[in-house]
Amino acid sequence: MLEELLSLLEQKQSQEEDSGTDVVLELNWDALESSAQEMAGLLSLFALAPMPWSLVSEAARATSLDFDLVVNRDILVQKYLLQKLDENTYQFHERIREFLSIKGEQLANIENLKQGVCSAIVAIAKDIPHTLIQSDILAITPAIPHLVEVATNQKEYLNDEDLIWPFLGLARFYHGQGAYQQALPWYQQCLSTVRERLGEEHLYVAESLNNLALLYSSQGRYQEAEPLYLQALDLRQSLLGEQHPDVATSLNNLAGLYKSQGRYQEAEPLFQQALDLRRRLLGQEHPDVARSFNNLAGLYKSQGRYQEAEPLYLQALDLMKRLLGQEHLHVATSLNNLAGLYSSQGRYQEAEPLLQQALDLTQRLLGQEHPYVAIVLNHLAALYSSQGRYQEAEPLYLQALDLRQRLLGQEHLHVATSLNHLAALYSSQGRYQEAEPLYQQALDLTQRLLGQQHPDVASSLNNLAYLYERQGRYEQAEPLYLEALELKKRLLGQQHPDVATSLNNLAGLYYSQGRYEKAEPLYQQALDLRKRLLGQQHPDVAASLNNLAGLYSCQGRYKKAKTLYQQALHIAVKPLGEEHPTTRIISDNLNYLLVRSQVGKLAQTNDKTMVLKPN
Template identity: 80%
Template sequence: MMLEEILLLLEQKQSQEGDSGTDVVLELNWDSLESSAQTMAALLSLFALAPIPWSLVSQAARAASLEFDLVVNRDILVQKYLLQKLDENTYQLQERIREFLSIKGEQLADIETLKQGFFSAIVAIAKDIPQTPTQSKIREITPAIPHLVEVVTNQKDYLNDEDLIWPFVGLARFYQAQGAYEQALPWYQQCLSTVRERLGEEHPAVATSLNNLAYLYERQGRYQEAEPPYQKALKLRKRLLGEEHPDVTSSLNNLAALYYSQGRYQEAEPRFKQALDLRKRLLGQQHPAVAESLNNLAYLYKSQGRYSEAETLFQQALQIAVKQLGEEHPMTRIISNNLNNLLGRSEFGKSMAQINENTRL
């Protein structure tokens, strides 16, 4: 487009009532874009008003099956002053531009496909956050956090039922792993209220949300607050999934671990035993979850001074862990350390809690 044409269009658009200079320039830039660049701009407008990792954009584009050259169209948006380049791997939209592109994007025929791709990428990031992420993992996912917040704050209605809990869970795990429990708590609370509102009280996701909330309370030492949601989760899972389901064994284990933490050994023991028996029956004698249950019950016996029973169970747990997970696996090392501590009659520290951290969902 020649300069004279641009100036003529600018004069025409400025004469339209309500058009500011900024609006006119944005309209001109948008109209000059090829359809692929417009699609790229619409996808970017779905992200939060924060630095956008290009790797996350690429994931969303793949999920949306975009076939054009992403880099070429990204660079066009930068040249048109619609996108700001922060560094080689990070870009950002200015607030007014994001608002404008969002409005324009809603008019595109493929906007629903773009949204599906965006939410798919966000959910994948959330699912990839482990219950106990390492410091390197925390650094890796930190740039994506504002975009998870954007989804659960402003766009959660677009999440499908299956994926509904994951952005909430991912955010809570991110803060929980850093010991920022007060920052994690609202995400678990919002998760519970959201799934109840969307899915109703009688849904497995409600049980999962109750379980997660209870676990956070337990980590904070708020044992009295943790017990009711643990109990509700167990009852709900039994009712919805049946008495013999792996999720029921997890709830039994979690409730037993809570009772153990409170010194309520007589209440913990039958639940640890139920979880062990169910896991053997449902998962097989050699499953790692069986090793976890054997370790937990042995840990309880040791605390009660039942050393011979504890030693037998620790040895059984260790044999399974070595065979199924290998000698260098964290669970194997914890069980081995527990057995060595038992033989030396030394203190156990937080070994049971360390294993249980990986099985609380």
């Protein structure tokens, strides 16, 4: 039995020091046919972990072994050299694997066996998707130790073309789960390995730089991501020339980073260059051109340039339908994007059928059980919530949360997003007791997954603070608002729209407390920042003018208040229309001010007008 064999081995090792071989194992090895020895040598190249038989079979196929795998596998089991864990999984004991590794190195075709194992691992790595659901994770997990083995101990047997794949597969496996810290060393090793093997001037270096930058961007480490994106762009331009689709991809990635940082003026020309390059190289009728339309439209949407964004979203949708057909996931994405624009403008009746189409199409293409279905459910729920249709929104938010927890696991950033959305819904309904634990769970999960220093942590702190403010728990709200503000300044820089949002929120708290002298400079800073970053005609500028006007009204500075309300209304109407909730709030505040002025009672009231805060 295996236990007896191992016992003999331990006795032998305790009696004398030798090269690590053992008489009993030597006898068993010598008794094997050459085909069984080759089989043992092949298996010894896998990690000291359970070996899926499908992976072994793929390695044997790549090696072109000309014997019966099952027969020789069973011989190793009968000789107690190999453990059978179940019908499809086998494993070596550590000492036996060590012995067989030594013997395997003496085989004439060991180089061929190593290359076969590497080929099998590369095939697995290439199939790892960017977005993983639980079934993917379960299917891929048994192969992970073997990817690590190749990346760590057998990378010299990877050909140049396949060199990145074991590292990239491992990085994707963790990145796709939101496990950024576990993904990081594999992206870093990928970069260092290709540099060492292929030199600095290679396209794989550019790809590795780009991948590492993408991870840093996901972590909110924007200052570390930027030089990597710039290096990748420069390398692609020097190796491929200025006129190449991969250069357009690098321009697009760098633009996306600047957009995340609120550096809209720097992002726009890069998005435009990427679009122009794709049109010139790929022609007008290409999916990548549609993607560039979407990206540029998304930038305009962030800037409140809705009238410029809409035709781009419409072109992207039309192009996707024509090129890919009505039944394609990219069509669902375009429908979702256009609906998001209409929702931002308060065009809810136009947004709803688009989201319904996107949801139906996504469910039809991917099935009911897919993370992308949860994304569309969230957007539809948010639309209902914006309209005050809370009874319709809640089951959709709950469905999205349940879907994410089951498909992605409890420890995933998308779960934190769903918790935040559901909590916001409950807060809007005054269901504070239900909202608070959800906000707290979302904050804890975000901190655990991303660390304390991430913009998403600041957003979660802000959400919890706003809940406390709505409950009149001002002393608990203030330190959270302050922490969120400092975090955003540190991570995003002083010149970022999210910093303006935090300034506005903190000012709103002081306004609610009647601490006007503290609120005013913060409202003014938020207004100045929004004008500078977003332009004079952005809806957020209108919101800031409204809030500052409300403060002046409470202080009896009515002429100033009236002027600001009128400016806010003029700005809001153009991008949002007269029926948008923001426009109506500003209009109501202005009318309230005018009516109270006319009846001569304004000076006698301390009533506060509606403050506008981001949802």
